[in-house]
Amino acid sequence: MRPRPISFQAITRQDRHQVMELVQKAISAAHGWVEDSQFYSNKMTTIRFVISAGKCSEFRQTLTESGLMVEMPNGFEPADSDDPDAELAGTIQLTFIHDQPDLRQTIPAVPG
Incomplete structure (x- = not known):
């Protein structure tokens, strides 16, 4: 039986580029991608x-140790699996609190 997916939410005032790098490293350290x-x-x-x-x-x-306020909104705390090498799917939603304006993306016109 495949483990139930996990879901995390985090809110931070840290720089979004640094947080993204931190999350990517944490995923890699957890033998993930x-x-x-x-x-x-x-x-x-x-x-x-x-x-x-x-x-x-x-x-x-x-x-958490890096300063992110991490919550699990679905309340599911995965227990140690019988197979610790099993793949566990998950998501993390990162919300950035800052005073910067929204990023504007230039979308090229589609010919046609």
Whole structure:
């Protein structure tokens, strides 16, 4: 049986580039990889990832120790798996609090 997906939320005033690098390193340290990411201006990012089931607590602890306020909104705290090498899918939503204006992206005109 495949483990239930996990979901994290984090709010921070830290620089978004540094936080993104931190999250990527935490995922790699948890023997995982990023599957997808969505950027919503410079205010929020959602990352879909896979990590080793046995490294979930370490992943969360790494983020918390770096100053991120990490919550699990679905209340699901994964227990140690019978197979710590099993793949565990997850998402993390990062909200950035700052006074910077929204990023403007220039979208080229589509011919036609």
